[in-house]
Amino acid sequence: MGVRGWIKAAGRGALDLLYPRVCLGCRAGLHGTDRHHLCARCETALPRFGPEACPKCGMGLGPGAPVGARCPDCSGRPLAFAGAVALGPYRDLLRDLILQLKLGGERSAAGDLGRLLAGRVAGDARAVAIDAVVPMPLHPDTESRRGYNQAALLAAPVARRLGRPLLADVLIKAKVTFPQATLEAARRAGNIAGAFAVRRPWRVAGLRVLLVDDVMTTGATASEAAAVLVDAGAADVLVAVAGR
Known part of the structure; x- marks a missing residue:
């Protein structure tokens, strides 16, 4: 030293x-x-998914599930992303850590969550094809109040672990939205329609993008963001989230 x-x-x-x-x-x-x-x-006790997980939405399927099996939660639903990987179920300590990061101002939680998520992503065979990492954006007003974008804090260690560039300013949030989980199904599509835009599309043209967020519930928000990235020229989008 x-x-x-x-x-x-x-x-x-x-x-x-x-x-x-x-x-x-x-x-x-x-x-x-x-x-x-x-x-x-606590790290040992953190709820995490095993290798048996839905390749499309990342939901854990439990021991004995066939490799590559889709889960009932997303089967038959049109999702614009190619697949997803999740650290664990959004409950218990994992939920508490995410809420500390997202709503409690505890930025230090991003270090451990990002490190563990990076390990989960690196262990997925699809990670080798990733060209760039993009965090799920916040609306500027929300980010200004919070002081940071929690998805960007999670995405940084993932990008470092994969050795891929972090494109933190390419995907932007163009309008304020309500949390999808709080809305009735009929209102969800309208809530996120037009919510995202891509700045300088040439930066994602032809790339396989890893979209990182803290939590995925219905998958509709991630799907909308992925669709916008693909429309901008991205080859496809894989989603990575801490909680599912």
Whole structure:
């Protein structure tokens, strides 16, 4: 370790003394030189999907499911993305971490969620074909109030793990929408219609894009964003989410 490394380590040590790190799951004190914000016990307890998952929407299917089987949740539904991969079910500690990141201002949760999602994506055979990573955008007003885009924070470690460029400003949110899960089915299509646009389409032309978001419920929002990317010239879109 050089002088610069020692200075950084000393600085981190001083910060840990002034502001002790605690696990975002159980609030136990954290020690050591890594910058994780989950203790080993909570990380192990985090609900995650196994290898048996729907290749289209990412929903876990449970042990014994046939490889490549579609789940009842998305079978027969027109979804514009080619497939999806999800870290785990949106419940328990995983849900709590996502809500801390999304609504609680806890940006540090993105480090662990992004790291774990990156591992999940890297283990998917379809990841080798990815050319670029694109985060699901927020409307500028929403991002201004929140101070960050949680999907962009999750997408950064995924892009690093895959060794692919992060195109954080290509897909934009053109209008404010309501959460799809809060709406009746009849209103969902109108809610997200025209919600997205692509800036400088040549940047995604011919590329296989990985679209990263925090949560996918019905898949309608991801499908709309994927359709806009494909209309702009992307070859296809794979979706990656922390919670499903």
